[in-house]
Amino acid sequence: MPPAAPRSGDAIFASVERVNAELFTLTYGAIVRQLLTDLEEVEEVNKQLDQMGYNIGIRLIDEFLAKSNVSRCVDFKETAEMIAKVGFKMFLGVTASVMNWDADGTCCSIVLEDNPLVDFVELPDTCQGLYYCNILSGVIRGALEMVAMKTEVTWIRDMLRGDDAYELQVKLLKQVPEEYPYKDDE
């Protein structure tokens, strides 16, 4: 039986159950607020958000692969396109674009114009070092690690800090070949 064709982000988003984005936005705001109260240090909050994103990413990738029917991506360029066009669309309902590829195709930028996490948000002066959407970088890092790619994800532009869009830089560090966990001679 031929494998099912990969589905577009719009088609998947239309077929999954959806909730109001405002509930999502406000819940995320409550999480960030709790972290700021507990941890007090902006750097610690950034790290914790990244860790939470990582925990989400390692489970999110399963759902992504199950719902989108994508086959193995040929190279990192295709992976980045998948994340931007299908991944962001099916979970957050927004499309991102990929740009700024470097010479050997291991580093690119994913740009988001619309971001449901940051509706109604303004960073106060006391939290200027905060990467409010850092959970997204953890999600991407976690998801890619589960498909054998070790990456580093950093924020280049952040609208809450005065830029005009959200730009994440995704850098492929190395491909980790899957290891067979059992010893052959047992």
Add this chain to the structure above:
Amino acid sequence: MIGTGKIKQYANVLDKPLGKGKQEVSLSAFAFLFSELVQYNQTQVDNISELETRLEDAGYAVGARVLELLCQRDKGNRRETRLLGILSFVHSTVWKVLFGKVADSLEKGTEHEDEYMISEKELLVNRFISIPKDMGTFHCGAFVAGIVKGVLENAGFPAVVTAHFVPVQGQQRPRTTILIKFAEEVLRREARLG
């Protein structure tokens, strides 16, 4: 030229247009986020009631903001002053906006004058959650109870709000009831208003 140029940057977030509130995200995105909220709070507390309190506090913040948003957008800045008015606002408008449907039922408590109950067959936040036996009466609906509390208190109706499981005959999963117990002053005011 029309169509070129960057998105308009608003200097103040309060100047940005509110939007219609029709944007959606996938249920799984919300479920993942909620599970991280619960997991993070589990590491910060020692017992169940503290965990419920923290979830309720998180929900309270959401409720306060939802009230402001909805009053501005859907009700044209009119404020509810009567008890039944605010309860039906929570039961219909708030539930519809947050969870996509009105709550299953709104009942008045029979034993006490100040108790009301909003029931729901399955809370959206509990869809993908199962409580281990050793956590006893813990209910993730404490988050929703917090939202209701946030809305009520900021509308001027202080109350104690809790979430409970109510087993139903013939159904595998128990029903959820949000119990609202209003403060003395609310009832006195309501009696005065006639």
